[in-house]
Amino acid sequence: MSDQQLLDRIKGGLYGVAVGDALGGTTEFMHPREIKAQYGYLTEIIGGGVWQLEPGEVTDDTMMTLCVAEGILENPAVPMESIGRRFMEWYHTKPKDIGNTIRHVFEIYEDNWFEAAFLSDMDRGLSGGNGSLMRCLPVALAYTDLPDIERVSRMQSKMTHYDERCSEACVIYNRIAHRLLRGEELRDAIVSEVAGTEYEAFIKAKPDYEPSGYVVDTFGWVLHILLNSSDFSEVVQQAANLGGDSDTIGAIAGGLAGIYWGYNEIPSTYANAILIKDRLDEVSLRLYRLRIGE
Ligand SMILES: [Mg+2]
Numbered sequence: 599m600s601d602q603q604l605l606d607r608i609k610g611g612l613y614g615v616a617v618g619d620a621l622g623g624t625t626e627f628m629h630p631r632e633i634k635a636q637y638g639y640l641t642e643i644i645g646g647g648v649w650q651l652e653p654g655e656v657t658d659d660t661m662m663t664l665c666v667a668e669g670i671l672e673n674p675a676v677p678m679e680s681i682g683r684r685f686m687e688w689y690h691t692k693p694k695d696i697g698n699t700i701r702h703v704f705e706i707y708e709d710n711w712f713e714a715a716f717l718s719d720m721d722r723g724l725s726g727g728n729g730s731l732m733r734c735l736p737v738a739l740a741y742t743d744l745p746d747i748e749r750v751s752r753m754q755s756k757m758t759h760y761d762e763r764c765s766e767a768c769v770i771y772n773r774i775a776h777r778l779l780r781g782e783e784l785r786d787a788i789v790s791e792v793a794g795t796e797y798e799a800f801i802k803a804k805p806d807y808e809p810s811g812y813v814v815d816t817f818g819w820v821l822h823i824l825l826n827s828s829d830f831s832e833v834v835q836q837a838a839n840l841g842g843d844s845d846t847i848g849a850i851a852g853g854l855a856g857i858y859w860g861y862n863e864i865p866s867t868y869a870n871a872i873l874i875k876d877r878l879d880e881v882s883l884r885l886y887r888l889r890i891g892e
Contacts, residue, residue, distance in 0.1 A: 599781050601890065606860040607779055608739050608889070609882035610830075612663070614856020615735060616878060617643070617868045618834045618848030619659040623651045623695075628841040640838050641831070643871040649694045654871040657695040659732040659849035661688055664874075666754055667736035667881050671888060674740065678753060682711055685757075695845075697729040697811065698722075703758045711757040719760035726763050728816040730755035732846045734768040735853040738775035739885045747772050759813075767817045770795060771850070778857045788821060797821055809842035816843060820851040830859045831868070 624647040625633050625640060633640060645653035665688055669681030689696070689704045702722055707714040719725040737750045751768040759765070770791050777787035792798050797817060805818040819840065827833040833855040837848035856864060872878065 603860070604779070604889070605882065605886045606862055607857045608886050609879070610856035610859060610861040610864060611735055611739055611775065611853050612667070612856070612878050612882050612885075613861055613864055613869055613872065614830070614834075614852035614854070615663050615732075615849045616656050616660045616852075616872045616874070617856075617864060618837055618850070618852025619656045619845045620645075620651070620654055620872060621834050621868070622838040622845035622848030623647055623649060623655070623657050625838050625841050625844045626695075628844075630839065630841050633839055633841050639835070641835055643868060651694075652873065654873040656872065656874060657845055658693055658697065658700075658729075659846050660874070661693065662700075662729075662733035663735060663849070663853075664877065664881060666733050667740070667885060670736055670740045670750070671881070671884050674888060677750065678711060678757065681754060682707075682757060697727055699725050699727045700729045700758050715756055715758050715760045718758075725759045726761040726813050727759065727811050728764075728767075728813045728843065728846050728850070729811075730757075730759040730764045731767045731771060731813055731817060732849050734772060735775060736881075736885065737768075738772035738779065739857075740888055742889060744773070744776065747776055761813070764813050766795075767813050770797065771817070771854070775854060775857055778854060784854070784858045785825060788825060792821065801825060809840045809844065809847055811843045811846065816847055816850065819847050820854075823847070823851050824854060827855070830855045830864050834868070 620643050645651040665684035669684050670677045672680040703714045703718045741747050748769050751772045752765040755765040755768045773791045774787045800818045800821045809819045823836045834848050834852045
């Protein structure tokens with residue numbers, strides 16, 4: 599793979615998250631019936647929805663992905679503290695869209711992330727949300743060795759989500775991303791990584807549950823959409839028209855789709871609509887440089 603192709607895939611991954619988030623933000627929490635009545639089949643980034651988004655405005659999915667990316671870039675060897683500092687800086691901007699698990703952990707955090715996540719789980723239960731999966735892609739973009747990818751995927755998950763199912767999903771997701779960055783076919787990469795896991799069923803069958811914020815439900819839908827789309831647009835549009843946790847499902851699926859098809863295959867009407875384009879461009883280039891050891 600040429601250097602240009604590698605940069606195209608890294609940039610595609612970050613833009614894929616942002617486009618899936620911005621498109622799906624319009625339909626978050628809606629039922630497919632309501633989406634159909636209001637938009638027909640949603641294909642354009644128009645904003646609005648429950649968060650009253652500007653067209654091209656992204657939500658927590660993309661903003662926390664950038665926190666993870668920039669935290670790793672600051673200190674690739676031991677990134678927890680730099681990621682955590684960015685989480686708190688973002689939290690203090692009073693974001694519109696923030697998951698319940700993450701909000702609670704941020705409220706009780708003092709100086710130890712793992713402890714805060716553990717105490718939150720003890721207190722509330724329910725830490726099996728998709729909030730650590732939606733932000734973890736930069737780990738696969740930054741590191742080239744699988745042990746590093748697995749360790750940091752798991753670590754960033756445990757900072758807010760004590761539940762083991764979350765860390766497992768992050769590891770599987772980033773192992774798929776790692777394969778795609780090496781030029782593997784999308785279907786082959788997914789099939790190889792879900793073999794023997796609870797996600798294996800989605801290679802054949804459509805999920806028979808709601809597209810909820812529970813990490814297993816979310817990831818099941820992500821895999822189903824990725825295995826049943828023929829280009830980048832189809833992936834993010836399918837997610838947006840599902841409703842439920844559509845922005846997060848779009849962001850997670852869009853990240854892998856963006857790596858696989860590359861930035862140049864993301865329609866320019868989508869990429870150019872994103873309001874934080876400059877920051878995505880800069881972080882993409884820095885991740886690329888880190889990856890190639892510059
Ligand atoms: Mg969101």
